[in-house]
Amino acid sequence: MPLSQRAGRRLVAGVPTLWLILLFMIPFLIVFRISFSEVRLAIPPYTPLISWHHGSPSFEVHWSAYKFLFTDSLYVSSYLYSLKVAAVSTLCCLLIGYPMAYAIAHAKPSTRSVLLMLIILPFWTSFLLRVYAWIGLLKNNGVINNALLYLHLIDHPLALLQTDFAVYIGIVYSYLPFMILPLYANLEKHDPALLEAAADLGARPFTAFRRVTLPQSLAGILAGSLLVFIPAVGEYVIPTLLGRTDQLMIGRVLSDEFFENRDWPVASAVAILILLLLVIPIMLFQRAQRRELEGAA
Amino acid sequence: MKSRGLFTRVMLVLGLIFLYVPILSMIVFSFNNSRLVTVWDGPNSPTLKWYGALVHNGQILGAAWLSIRIALVSATAAVILGTLAGMALARFGSFRGRTLLAGMTTAPIVMPEVITGLSLLLLFVAMSQLIGWPKGVGAVTITLAHITFCMAYVTVVVQSRLTGFDESLEEAAMDLGARPLKVFFRITLPLILPAIASGWLLAFTLSWDDLVITQFVAGPGSSTLPMVIFSKVRFGVTPDVNALATIMVLLVATGIAISTVWMRYRERRHARDLQLAAAANL
Numbered sequence: 001m002p003l004s005q006r007a008g009r010r011l012v013a014g015v016p017t018l019w020l021i022l023l024f025m026i027p028f029l030i031v032f033r034i035s036f037s038e039v040r041l042a043i044p045p046y047t048p049l050i051s052w053h054h055g056s057p058s059f060e061v062h063w064s065a066y067k068f069l070f071t072d073s074l075y076v077s078s079y080l081y082s083l084k085v086a087a088v089s090t091l092c093c094l095l096i097g098y099p100m101a102y103a104i105a106h107a108k109p110s111t112r113s114v115l116l117m118l119i120i121l122p123f124w125t126s127f128l129l130r131v132y133a134w135i136g137l138l139k140n141n142g143v144i145n146n147a148l149l150y151l152h153l154i155d156h157p158l159a160l161l162q163t164d165f166a167v168y169i170g171i172v173y174s175y176l177p178f179m180i181l182p183l184y185a186n187l188e189k190h191d192p193a194l195l196e197a198a199a200d201l202g203a204r205p206f207t208a209f210r211r212v213t214l215p216q217s218l219a220g221i222l223a224g225s226l227l228v229f230i231p232a233v234g235e236y237v238i239p240t241l242l243g244r245t246d247q248l249m250i251g252r253v254l255s256d257e258f259f260e261n262r263d264w265p266v267a268s269a270v271a272i273l274i275l276l277l278l279v280i281p282i283m284l285f286q287r288a289q290r291r292e293l294e295g296a297a
Numbered sequence: 298m299k300s301r302g303l304f305t306r307v308m309l310v311l312g313l314i315f316l317y318v319p320i321l322s323m324i325v326f327s328f329n330n331s332r333l334v335t336v337w338d339g340p341n342s343p344t345l346k347w348y349g350a351l352v353h354n355g356q357i358l359g360a361a362w363l364s365i366r367i368a369l370v371s372a373t374a375a376v377i378l379g380t381l382a383g384m385a386l387a388r389f390g391s392f393r394g395r396t397l398l399a400g401m402t403t404a405p406i407v408m409p410e411v412i413t414g415l416s417l418l419l420l421f422v423a424m425s426q427l428i429g430w431p432k433g434v435g436a437v438t439i440t441l442a443h444i445t446f447c448m449a450y451v452t453v454v455v456q457s458r459l460t461g462f463d464e465s466l467e468e469a470a471m472d473l474g475a476r477p478l479k480v481f482f483r484i485t486l487p488l489i490l491p492a493i494a495s496g497w498l499l500a501f502t503l504s505w506d507d508l509v510i511t512q513f514v515a516g517p518g519s520s521t522l523p524m525v526i527f528s529k530v531r532f533g534v535t536p537d538v539n540a541l542a543t544i545m546v547l548l549v550a551t552g553i554a555i556s557t558v559w560m561r562y563r564e565r566r567h568a569r570d571l572q573l574a575a576a577a578n579l
């Protein structure tokens with residue numbers, strides 16, 4: 001390879017790498033460092049990251065932010081609550097999304113592209129406004145309650161808004177396309193001859209599904225579930241607009257610590273603890289993504 | 298076989314209803330006369346008064362204009378950086394730093410937004426202490442943050458388009474003596490143009506729509522449209538937001554319809570060109 005070409009390649013790969021090191025990796029190191037400092041009344045409101053003693057740098061490590069998180073039950077409970085919400089929503093997405101992806105993959109090719117378009121279209125309209133739309137549907141004098149009252153199915157309005165149920169609805173609604181698309185990409189590649197062979201050998205449809213289709217689609221299930229689960233753990237908008245006020249999710253706690261309490265070290269420590277939890281799912285996702293993008297080539 | 302086909306089809310229809318009912322309800326109630334939003338005021342509806350109110354709402358118009366400018370710059374920069382990264386990942390084989398680049402371009406896609414937002418703000422604060430720039434947060438820091446998370450999406454789109462094509466065309470051009478830049482502009486770029494276009498649209502939408510990361514890196518006087526909407530709807534439903542949502546849905550639907558028609562036309566023309574070329578060779 002000629003020298004100029006090698007330099008050109010270094011530039012092509014180097015510019016985005018540098019950008020991401022500066023604006024994606026270094027910021028995490030700073031968060032990590034600030035989680036080990038103490039809050040103080042200054043601008044910026046934390047003890048200096050590096051202090052100088054006789055011309056040599058020294059790093060003071062404070063554990064107070066972490067100690068604080070484990071002594072106040074608010075943080076532990078919102079941490080566990082976020083896990084529960086993300087897990088339940090992911091499962092619901094899978095149970096709703098799998099049959100939908102299956103139906104699309106088994107539709108006629110011409111209908112398939114229309115159906116895919118219908119799945120993707122809501123994604124192009126504002127996420128915030130789509131969550132907001134559910135307030136109008138779920139609230140006490142909202143569309144759902146009015147309809148149920150009109151049909152005399154209930155006597156007084158159901159409390160739907162500001163419940164766990166509303167958060168599940170919001171997350172499933174917003175993230176469903178992220179579950180369906182990887183599942184569809186996987187299911188579409190399956191060879192229909194395998195199912196025919198299973199049927200010829202006397203397998204009932206459900207057995208054929210369980211023994212042939214399901215095991216083959218595990219990669220799609222994993223990719224879709226990670227795409228829903230990881231962002232759902234740190235979700236902020238949906239629980240703030242639709243969720244309970246007595247039980248916050250961890251993303252909201254982080255944001256409140258930062259904006260309301262101005263406790264940057266505690267907010268950073270919360271971020272680090274969320275990341276610790278998500279490090280394995282994120283690495284799994286990267287591996288799946290790599291296989292999808294490079295394995296095909 | 299038949300019964301399972303029926304079950305999945307019913308689920309598909311129900312799922313699509315689930316996806317569209319909230320959007321339709323916003324559109325319907327944007328024409329409602331009542332302030333109570335969800336109570337249909339039959340005698341006086343439909344009305345366009347909330348659309349009228351929107352036109353005179355300086356705060357919303359100003360925020361929308363800021364959001365458009367930020368999204369235009371962010372999407373364009375993200376497309377340039379993302380195309381470079383996608384090229385490197387799809388075409389350069391294994392090079393030093395490849396794993397790092399691949400990891401840093403997929404992580405932002407799933408990273409919870411509160412963490413990305415917090416870390417970027419802390420970076421900007423540390424930078425302004427260290428080198429005196431940026432001098433406070435605002436449109437510039439919002440744009441830098443948007444470029445960063447948008448370029449990850451563009452990278453994935455461009456990379457998957459490139460892996461779909463084998464390198465033989467580019468190699469042939471190289472063998473015929475074309476320089477790398479010429480190969481890029483004559484061969485690679487036309488091949489990935491659809492990916493670049495959809496990557497730009499995706500980046501524009503993500504930037505235009507982002508709330509959480511923006512809230513962290515925005516300052517006083519730099520409220521984007523999602524920030525204004527969020528502060529309005531946090532305390533309940535407001536009818537003018539329904540009108541705004543309807544306008545945005547209409548714009549998106551029109552845009553998608555136009556791009557679909559254009560893609561169909563391009564594909565058909567491409568097929569005809571191929572047929573003509575084949576016929577000429579006979």
